[in-house]
Amino acid sequence: MDISTTNSPLIKEKTLAQQMNSEEPSLVKTLNLYKRIWPGKKCLFAPSGGEPAQYFIKNPVPHKHAGQWKPVFYRGDNPKYDPDSIAISRGFRTGFWNSFRFEHGDGVDMVLKNxxxxxxxxxxxxxxxxxxxxxxxxxxxxxxxxxxxxxxGLVMEFKMHRPRFITRTLSFEVNGEKYRWSGTRRFLPDWAKRFKGISHDFKLVNSKSQLVATFEKDRWAIFKPSEKWPDTANKRKHYIGTLTMYSVDRVEYNTPEELVDESPSPEIMSENSGEKPKKKTKKPNKNLNPGGHHAGNLTEEAIVFTCWAAVEAEHRLRHKLEDLAEEIGESVGG
Known part of the structure; x- marks a missing residue:
């Protein structure tokens, strides 16, 4: 049997690693992730500490229960100081950080105002x-x-989930293209790359196994104090890591005409066949507006915000058992 034609996940991972090491993809953009206020209520992505943020995240309740976790993502700097900054996405999650749902687009700002x-x-x-x-x-x-x-404005929805319960992998789909965040040993020293389970970094690949982005964490960030930048809107920032995006063939957002589905609905087909339509178990999202306008780069924004969600989820999961023990103790009066 020819090994090159085998569809084994292990062989695919080795092939991807060899491709990443042999052919370095061209760099597109580098953004640093900073934490603004402890314990993570505000975060931002900026080219450097002294430059204005390109993306800003407000997360009033960064931990506790899943129903209280409702971060809002902005294109621009801190909306408190930047009037041109608008909300372009908001996120929701399930328990144990297994599944995420994002409402994304320029119309999210009006949805929140309404x-x-x-x-x-x-x-x-x-x-x-x-x-x-x-x-x-x-x-x-x-x-x-x-x-x-x-x-x-545009309001679209996409989801990100873990294929298994205990895994670092997070998969999502935007504009018909599938992406996957997973762990990588790319930034480890050569002597440590052969060991598994010691890397805190992430890589993002698409369905063609092309490297789309990487996130390199500062392993000692938790022990470092925040840095002062007096000439910026966010005067104190705590460096978390660096997001690097590479040049790949990405799928552009479809026009509203291409989104129209001319096939008959299940209700019409059921009426013609004489069968009763099936009951809908889930209510449709009334906030969606797929025909609206969007000024930014949809794929880049999805990469940035899912990167933050993946990093935040991994950070919170490390302290989940401690939080559960604390809540159990409070409920029994301990």
Whole structure:
């Protein structure tokens, strides 16, 4: 049997490693990942510590339960200081960091604004009702209440998951192209590359086994203090690692006309065949707007944000058992 034609995963991994070592792909962009506020409520990607951030992440609840983990990703620097920074993605996850869901596109900014507007109206209505119970007149809101606006920007959805329960691999698909984050020993010394399970770095490959990006962690980052950059908006930053993206053939985003599916829906097919349509077990996401506009590089943004999610998930999983023991002790009164 010819070894070159074997579809063994081990042989594929060796072939990829040989390709990475022999043919160095061309570099496209390098971004450093920094942590802004402990314990990870704000993070950013910037070319260097003294330059403005190109991508910013706000994560109000970085740990605890999965339902409270709702990070928002921005294109631009810290939105507190940069008025041109807009939200372009937000993430959700399941327990034990096994699956992630992202709503991505320029329309996410309007989705979040509409959500805040609805919340403000409900809060004012609730306060007015409570004041009426005590015989007090209605009090005008501190800020004028705004109506919801139509979402014109792109809002698409993609998911990232672990194929197995205990693994570093995270797979996702964007624009019909499949990608996979996994561990790599690429940045280890030569004497340590033969040992498994000691690397903290990541590599991203596509379905053609092409190297798309790498993330090299600073192994001693946890022991280093944050650096001061007084001339920037984010004056103190803690360096985590470096994301490097390489030049590969990437699939461009399809136009709205190409996204239209002309095939009949299952309900129409069921009516024609006389069968009852199957009940939908999952509600459709009403925030999606696949025909909207998007100004940024969709693939690059997906790579950056999934990289942060992979690094964050691995960091939190290391302390998961400790958090579980603490929660169990609190629940039993220990």
């Amino acid at each position: 959500k805040r507007r609805v919340s403000a109206r409900k809060s004012h209505r609730r306060k007015t009702k409570m004041r009426g119970w005590f015989g007090k007149p209605e009090k005008p809101p501190k800020k004028p209440l705004e109506d919801e606006e139509e979402v014109e």
